[in-house]
Amino acid sequence: AQKVTQAQTEISVVEKEDVTLDCVYETRDTTYYLFWYKQPPSGELVFLIRRNSFDEQNEISGRYSWNFQKSTSSFNFTITASQVVDSAVYFCALSEASQGAQKLVFGQGTRLTINP
Amino acid sequence: ETGVTQTPRHLVMGMTNKKSLKCEQHLGHNAMYWYKQSAKKPLELMFVYNFKEQTENNSVPSRFSPECPNSSHLFLHLHTLQPEDSALYLCASSQGAGVRIANEQFFGPGTRLTVL
Numbered sequence: 513a514q515k516v517t518q519a520q521t522e523i524s525v526v527e528k529e530d531v532t533l534d535c536v537y538e539t540r541d542t543t544y545y546l547f548w549y550k551q552p553p554s555g556e557l558v559f560l561i562r563r564n565s566f567d568e569q570n571e572i573s574g575r576y577s578w579n580f581q582k583s584t585s586s587f588n589f590t591i592t593a594s595q596v597v598d599s600a601v602y603f604c605a606l607s608e609a610s611q612g613a614q615k616l617v618f619g620q621g622t623r624l625t626i627n628p
Numbered sequence: 629e630t631g632v633t634q635t636p637r638h639l640v641m642g643m644t645n646k647k648s649l650k651c652e653q654h655l656g657h658n659a660m661y662w663y664k665q666s667a668k669k670p671l672e673l674m675f676v677y678n679f680k681e682q683t684e685n686n687s688v689p690s691r692f693s694p695e696c697p698n699s700s701h702l703f704l705h706l707h708t709l710q711p712e713d714s715a716l717y718l719c720a721s722s723q724g725a726g727v728r729i730a731n732e733q734f735f736g737p738g739t740r741l742t743v744l
Contacts, residue, residue: 547732555716555718555738556630556735556737556738557718557720557735559630559732559735562730562732603671609730610724610730612658612679612683612724613661613676613677613678613724614659614722614730615684616661616671618670620670621670621671
């Protein structure tokens, strides 16, 4: 069975600090996909990134970066120079490859609070 | 806006009421999903539809009845709910690729349901 663990329930930092959100996953599939979503107070989940299991290159998008390490089954997310607008709940998710619809398995989420 | 709309945004109902949640996607996707998000559990997948056909029912009680008349619309019919069904119900859509990959899902803002 697939499983995603986000051990950090809540994180609180001061603005401009760097913060890393951890994500550890379990799967028996050799082909799978990992995702990060952001859920601001409005409730809507916002897609941030998708990574497939064959692409272990780290990715950087502005202040966001992702570190995928297959050896430790981790897909961590770092926000550099955090801002108050980054405050949200962040979810890591896992999906097997499929020709049709997919079943996303979510972690419990990490509530990130950026204090001014 | 992600291109997925949900109505109503808030719903309060008694245990004997019958109500329906509506989801519409304007993205041309062929797969649609219902998720439940409660305070005590991570995001739970409820139902999956691919090209209007239900492909997943994640052991959801029969008091929740989904309907997918076409690839753009998804309903969740509710009857004789319990107070523990109070949660945020999220709809999502994605594009099947015809090959074994996993495309990202786009989420609506959710319906906040309270069962009295």
